[in-house]
Amino acid sequence: MLTFKMVQPEDKEEILSFTSNTWEWGDYIPYVFDEWLDHKNGDFIKAVLDNKIVGISHIGYLSDWEAWLEGLRVHPDYRHIGVGTFLLDVSLETLKNKGIRVARNAIISTNIASQSLVKKRGFELVGEFLSFSRETTDLDTDGIRKADIRDIEFLLNIAREEAKNNSSLAKVGAYWNWEWQELSLIAIERMIKGALVLTDKDIKGFGVIRESMDDIEISSLYGDPEVIRKIIAYGLNLGYKLGISKCMLIIPEGWKHNRILEDFDFKESFEDYTYLVFEKII
Incomplete structure (x- = not known):
């Protein structure tokens, strides 16, 4: 009988034995295991069958009303027996409680x-996002500054105005660290506290930059195109200075600033797929 428990430090070796090579390039679970284990705003869950860990999943609590479900993995020897469904149901029941x-x-x-x-558990598609990439390079980075808490309302207003014309942004327009969230003051504050949020002196636009596993990631780009260009240049330059060769850009389907991608010679990272964001009202 399947049961669930919280992941413990001593489970690491067993879990990584089946979560390190999920795809051709590997998996991100080894990079986030310790963070999830210590996550004060999350639950790291394991599915157990006959004293063996057969699956895992993680819940991240983004606000008082929003949660992000991620990292659902099932041991290859125990697939097609309902482990994934069990973990999803456990997560949803946890959220409800x-x-x-x-x-x-x-x-x-x-x-x-x-x-x-x-979809069988009532999730609906609310957003579609694409990834573009190119090599980092040494560029001029004048004209932008680090945003702070005092800028939150201005940044939110910029984002909400642009989101009116993009269905993905309207539902889940706040993104960083592979988590999508509804645009709100809490979401913007969370980005400012957890990543590098850049804007200009007149607050006409903004964007988010963070160092990922092996690249510099730029996302949540809003506002004036010239400000967006400066933020992208900053990200490319930051990666170059840090010795990181790749820069990744995450944008919504139908992004209105696609000309900027061409000007910076960004190419689609994965021609055969996009990122689909699903949502369930509990």
Whole structure:
């Protein structure tokens, strides 16, 4: 009989034995295991069958009403027996008991099995995002500054205005660290506290930059195109100075600033899939 428990430090070796090579390039679980284990705003769950760990998943609590579901992995020897469904159901019940009203997750467009699973549990597609990349380089970075808490309302107003014309941004326009969230003061504050949020002196636009596993990631780009260009240049230059060769840009489907991608010679990272964000009202 399947049961669930919280992951413990001593589970690391067993879990990484089946979560380190999920795809051709590997998996991100080894990079986030310790963070999830110590995550004060999350639950790291394991599925157990006959004293063996057969699956894992993680819940990140983004606000008092929103949660992010991620890292659902099933041991290859125990697939097709309902482990994934069990972990999803446990996560949703956990959220319900904690009074969380909205659950979201992201699935690549080619992963039909996972899409089918979440749809069966009432999740609906609310956003589609693409990844573009290029090599970092030494560029001029004048004209921008680091945003702070005093800028939150200005940044939110800029984002909400642009989101009126993009369905993905309207639902889940606040993104960083592979988590999508509804645009709100809490979401903007969370980005400022957890990443490098850049704006200009007149606050006409903004964007988020963070150092990922092996690249510099730029996302949540809003506002004046010239400010966006300066933020992208800053990200490319930052990666170059840090010795990171790759820069990744995450944008919504239908992004109105696509000309900027061409000007900076960004190429689509994955031609065969996009990132689909699903949402369930609990």
